[in-house]
Amino acid sequence: MMKKNYQAISFILLSCFLSGCVNYSRDAGVENLWRQPQTFNNGTTTSQQVLAALGPPSQVLAVGKQTLYYYLKEQVTREGLILLIYNETTEISVFDRAMFIFNEQGILVDYSYSKLADKPE
Amino acid sequence: MLRQRKLLRIISLFFLVLLTSCSMVKRQYGYVATVPAFSPKNYHDVLTQMGAPDSIAVLNDAFIFAYHSVTIDEPQLGLAIPSFDFFKFTLGSATATHNYHFYAFSLQGDTINLQQNHWQNTLGDSSSIGLIFVVEETVDLASFETKRAANVWGERLLLDINLIEISFEEIVLGKRLDLIGQDY
Numbered sequence: 001m002m003k004k005n006y007q008a009i010s011f012i013l014l015s016c017f018l019s020g021c022v023n024y025s026r027d028a029g030v031e032n033l034w035r036q037p038q039t040f041n042n043g044t045t046t047s048q049q050v051l052a053a054l055g056p057p058s059q060v061l062a063v064g065k066q067t068l069y070y071y072l073k074e075q076v077t078r079e080g081l082i083l084l085i086y087n088e089t090t091e092i093s094v095f096d097r098a099m100f101i102f103n104e105q106g107i108l109v110d111y112s113y114s115k116l117a118d119k120p121e
Numbered sequence: 122m123l124r125q126r127k128l129l130r131i132i133s134l135f136f137l138v139l140l141t142s143c144s145m146v147k148r149q150y151g152y153v154a155t156v157p158a159f160s161p162k163n164y165h166d167v168l169t170q171m172g173a174p175d176s177i178a179v180l181n182d183a184f185i186f187a188y189h190s191v192t193i194d195e196p197q198l199g200l201a202i203p204s205f206d207f208f209k210f211t212l213g214s215a216t217a218t219h220n221y222h223f224y225a226f227s228l229q230g231d232t233i234n235l236q237q238n239h240w241q242n243t244l245g246d247s248s249s250i251g252l253i254f255v256v257e258e259t260v261d262l263a264s265f266e267t268k269r270a271a272n273v274w275g276e277r278l279l280l281d282i283n284l285i286e287i288s289f290e291e292i293v294l295g296k297r298l299d300l301i302g303q304d305y
Contacts, residue, residue, distance in 0.1 A: 008130075061177060063184050064228035068177065087144035095151050099173035112168035114175075115154035 022080030022089060029073040030058055034098040034113055045108040050100050063101070066109060071098040144211070146195040151175055153190040153220045163230045171222065183233060188222040193244065215244040 033054045040050065050069060051057075057069035073096045080089035097114040154171060161167045167174075167186055174186035197213035218241050225234040 115172040
């Protein structure tokens with residue numbers, strides 16, 4: 001009788017731990033070179049220096065008399081755990097961004113990078 | 122006594138089979154940093170506190186920074202026929218939680234309006250039939266999976282000038298309302 005119970009429990013536990021994993025990631029957009037050590041200074045750095053350091057921006061926009069360079073890298077990761085009694089997948093899309101604003105003379109007025117999450121919300 | 126045990130076993134096995142298809146699908150698009158409340162005087166303050174925005178819109182006499190993140194939870198309950206659980210029928214529903222920050226500035230860069238909002242909306246209920254060991258999506262999220270506008274901006278500008286709806290000059294000179302960045 002005890003042996004049958006052990007067999008039943010073992011079967012249930014084995015069934016629970018029969019599992020599969022899913023994992024993939026993909027990127028889109030420009031390379032996020034702004035995350036590497038860079039030296040940009042408001043009032044002195046020029047648009048040419050930003051272009052030389054980061055390459056062509058994803059988008060360019062005029063804001064009044066100022067010019068805005070917008071860089072975007074999209075990173076998507078998906079992880080999944082597939083068990084017999086429970087499955088879970090989590091997909092996280094991170095939009096890593098950098099933005100530079102230049103005046104009419106092409107001098108950097110202000111710039112900013114997107115804040116990165118330490119862990120998913 | 123023996124009959125009760127047998128019945129208990131059958132019921133246990135039945136529920137074990139029913140449980141095989143419970144799933145949780147989670148998605149997160151973007152991230153809005155949690156920052157202490159602040160009163161920005163101009164866009165420099167916003168960039169310092171919030172970082173680069175998700176989207177930027179330019180109007181005739183103002184421009185807007187928008188920060189937007191969406192978290193989607195899609196719990197699913199799968200039902201399988203005992204002793205024929207190769208196929209499963211899955212019921213699912215999804216809820217999106219939005220976190221949205223909006224800042225409007227004059228062309229001189231001074232803050233003229235700001236708003237922060239946090240809300241939830243249901244993305245619908247649906248069902249699917251799939252094979253066991255497969256996590257099926259039961260809610261259509263195609264609008265969240267399109268290419269980001271920023272990543273096809275240059276490509277669109279290479280279209281024949283006679284075929285495109287908006288000229289490059291109009292966009293760059295800000296002659297029209299244009300939204301750049303993420304568009305979910």
